[in-house]
Amino acid sequence: MRAVRVLSAALLSLGPAAAPAAADxxxxxxxxxxGAPTRAxxxxxxxxxxxxxxxxxxxxxxxxxxxxxxxxxAGQRPTVRAxxxxxxxxxxxxxxxxxxxxxxxxxxxxxxxxxxxxxTDAASVELECVLRTVRAWSxxxxxxxxPGTYYVRLTALRLSTADLGQPVDAELRVDSKDMGGAxxxxxxxxxxxxxxxxxxxxxxxxxxxxxxxxxxxEPEDGWTSGWWSxxxxxxxxxxxxxxxxxxxxxxxxxxxxxxPGVPPTA
Amino acid sequence: MIRRKWPVAGVCALLAALTAGLAxxxxxxxxxxxxxxxxxxxxxxxxxxxxRAKDIDGQSRMAAAKQAFNExxxxxxxxxELGIRxxxxxxxxxxxxxxxxxxxxxxxxxxxxxxxxKTAVATLVPTGWTPIGPALLKAADDLEGxxxxxxxxxISDGEDTCAPLDPCEVAREIAAKGIGLTIDTLGLVPNAKxxxxxxxxxxxxxxxxxxxxxxxELTDRVNELVDRAAEPVVTPVATQGADSCAKxxxxxxxxxxxxxxxxxxxxxxxxxxxxxxLRASVSVAADRAVRPDHGVLLxxxxxxxxxxxxxxxxxxxxxxxxxTGLRYPKPERDDDDSGKPAAEVxxxxxxxxxxxxxxxxTTPGLPLELAVDVVDGPDGADDVxxxxxxxxxxxxxxxILTGFVAGLLWGRLSRWRFAVWRTN
Numbered sequence: 001m002r003a004v005r006v007l008s009a010a011l012l013s014l015g016p017a018a019a020p021a022a023a024d025x026x027x028x029x030x031x032x033x034x035g036a037p038t039r040a041x042x043x044x045x046x047x048x049x050x051x052x053x054x055x056x057x058x059x060x061x062x063x064x065x066x067x068x069x070x071x072x073x074a075g076q077r078p079t080v081r082a083x084x085x086x087x088x089x090x091x092x093x094x095x096x097x098x099x100x101x102x103x104x105x106x107x108x109x110x111x112x113x114x115x116x117x118x119x120t121d122a123a124s125v126e127l128e129c130v131l132r133t134v135r136a137w138s139x140x141x142x143x144x145x146x147p148g149t150y151y152v153r154l155t156a157l158r159l160s161t162a163d164l165g166q167p168v169d170a171e172l173r174v175d176s177k178d179m180g181g182a183x184x185x186x187x188x189x190x191x192x193x194x195x196x197x198x199x200x201x202x203x204x205x206x207x208x209x210x211x212x213x214x215x216x217x218e219p220e221d222g223w224t225s226g227w228w229s230x231x232x233x234x235x236x237x238x239x240x241x242x243x244x245x246x247x248x249x250x251x252x253x254x255x256x257x258x259x260p261g262v263p264p265t266a
Numbered sequence: 267m268i269r270r271k272w273p274v275a276g277v278c279a280l281l282a283a284l285t286a287g288l289a290x291x292x293x294x295x296x297x298x299x300x301x302x303x304x305x306x307x308x309x310x311x312x313x314x315x316x317x318r319a320k321d322i323d324g325q326s327r328m329a330a331a332k333q334a335f336n337e338x339x340x341x342x343x344x345x346x347e348l349g350i351r352x353x354x355x356x357x358x359x360x361x362x363x364x365x366x367x368x369x370x371x372x373x374x375x376x377x378x379x380x381x382x383x384k385t386a387v388a389t390l391v392p393t394g395w396t397p398i399g400p401a402l403l404k405a406a407d408d409l410e411g412x413x414x415x416x417x418x419x420x421i422s423d424g425e426d427t428c429a430p431l432d433p434c435e436v437a438r439e440i441a442a443k444g445i446g447l448t449i450d451t452l453g454l455v456p457n458a459k460x461x462x463x464x465x466x467x468x469x470x471x472x473x474x475x476x477x478x479x480x481x482x483e484l485t486d487r488v489n490e491l492v493d494r495a496a497e498p499v500v501t502p503v504a505t506q507g508a509d510s511c512a513k514x515x516x517x518x519x520x521x522x523x524x525x526x527x528x529x530x531x532x533x534x535x536x537x538x539x540x541x542x543x544l545r546a547s548v549s550v551a552a553d554r555a556v557r558p559d560h561g562v563l564l565x566x567x568x569x570x571x572x573x574x575x576x577x578x579x580x581x582x583x584x585x586x587x588x589x590t591g592l593r594y595p596k597p598e599r600d601d602d603d604s605g606k607p608a609a610e611v612x613x614x615x616x617x618x619x620x621x622x623x624x625x626x627x628t629t630p631g632l633p634l635e636l637a638v639d640v641v642d643g644p645d646g647a648d649d650v651x652x653x654x655x656x657x658x659x660x661x662x663x664x665x666i667l668t669g670f671v672a673g674l675l676w677g678r679l680s681r682w683r684f685a686v687w688r689t690n
């Protein structure tokens with residue numbers, strides 16, 4: 001919010017010179033509300049990036065494969081929610097969301113209705129997928145979720161030909177729960193699982209455009225280095241309490257003054 | 267976080283730059299930033315006789331399309347090179363052979379002169395046949411060359427009338443040329459057959475199909491597709507995998523495309539240094555009708571044929587692609603294997619378990635996209651817990667109990683010492 005206030009203050013201070021320029025911007029795509037995307041990609045390559053806690057919307061057609069991507073960091077347990085508003089008349093349709101990690105491996109949902117069938121009278125379908133907690137590190141042979149980019153694919157699995165191409169409105173929102181140190185592991189990836197991270201133009205003098213990257217969005221606070229977890233607090237607090245208990249135990253057996261049976265003149 | 271700490275001056279400068287960017291022709295900014303050719307869009311409009319039907323918001327299909335085109339031409343971003351091709355605009359006769367050749371470039375693909383393009387569109391009169399296949403072939407030729415993104419937007423109100431040439435197969439062939447072209451289709455008041463045909467064309471190239479019954483839907487959709495073409499995307503590099511590791515091409519970090527036929531193997535090689543991590547992901551797209559059960563397997567194999575790690579995926583039902591990935595961190599070098607070469611060649615092999623009913627063409631193969639990233643290796647874990655630290659009430663209880671018992675013992679020891687030596 002503070003950033004918005006600073007921005008609006010800046011806009012005011014720029015005065016009327018800037019305002020008309022912004023107003024006659026020809027492209028409707030730039031009029032994005034607080035940066036939330038208003039369309040979806042059609043493949044991994046063109047997936048639209050959406051930050052966590054934002055609601056992405058898209059106008060699409062039944063039968064489209066809609067792709068979004070979002071960043072998730074270690075210790076988070078992301079929940080993907082999608083709502084599809086169906087046209088007035090339609091046959092029964094089955095919709096599904098699939099979540100893939102930065103290596104395009106399909107990620108399992110712990111709970112949530114990942115697939116749902118909408119009857120002929122349903123006006124919308126709501127889908128949900130609660131992912132596993134993202135770990136900082138895992139064995140290469142495991143497909144545990146790792147920090148990096150995640151892809152969401154939303155599509156109609158089963159539909160009748162008559163429904164092909166019918167307009168639908170889709171909405172996607174990703175929130176995540178911070179699981180804290182319970183999920184903390186030792187070890188960390190050198191780079192998050194962000195596709196194309198090794199061929200970023202700033203890393204090499206590639207002739208690739210700086211604006212065209214497979215995935216560029218980072219979590220709001222950047223990627224964690226992976227060394228902090230609340231286990232430090234727990235362990236330190238445990239150590240302090242143990243020291244206190246030790247002092248207590250000592251006083252209990254040592255007694256506060258001289259032991260009985262020892263003459264005061266000794 | 268950092269953003270909030272920026273001084274207002276910095277924000278002003280940024281904002282000024284942004285508004286300037288909006289006010290200036292966007293083309294200038296796009297050219298210097300992308301280093302890619304301008305995105306190109308070819309609008310292919312059906313001008314066949316059936317476009318006379320008056321069923322879009324009370325006006326004829328042709329009128330709706332014209333109005334939509336006018337609005338789209340106004341809203342087209344500067345950096346997009348736009349062209350318009352018609353099909354069935356000129357030949358009104360009954361000769362099928364002639365009718366099926368009837369496609370013309372109304373406005374050439376290039377920098378857009380809005381007035382000129384609008385004048386050209388205004389002259390259109392619904393006339394002839396619906397040669398979708400030939401029109402698509404020509405439209406793809408119009409877009410040939412350059413490495414920017416390419417898109418054909420096909421607007422039709424009737425299925426193809428030039429039978430032996432299946433437009434769906436034409437679309438697949440165009441996609442197989444590897445020029446990175448997407449075909450999006452729009453059906454005006456479509457019937458089931460047209461829906462099927464147009465969505466088949468779209469799926470063959472990774473595009474979308476939309477059915478349109480109102481004029482504003484048409485405008486919105488075409489506008490959106492043109493805008494989408496203007497968005498910068500990473501263009502994959504075409505490569506050709508071999509059928510064995512020895513003959514396979516060596517890849518570095520990047521995004522690649524290839525074609526893989528049903529049930530075949532594709533091999534690639536990647537060099538990985540000690541202490542580096544190889545990340546590979548592959549997706550195989552189903553660009554034609556395939557049987558509902560399918561699978562993809564990506565394996566990393568040593569040159570001697572030992573499997574290091576694999577990624578597998580299996581699916582069921584309607585899908586556009588199936589994807590999987592793997593990562594292989596190569597351990598740091600020990601002193602005793604300093605005799606070995608620093609880089610290890612890892613062979614990547616992709617196999618698919620897609621199958622199709624007889625009658626479905628198997629060539630060209632299914633589109634395959636391979637992403638390779640070689641990054642620094644991870645820091646391995648010594649312990650499951652983070653740095654061997656613990657958490658939870660049991661840990662706290664155990665620590666307190668241990669501390670207490672230690673305190674008790676120490677107190678007792680200290681008493682005993684006093685009793686024996688009479689000294690503290």
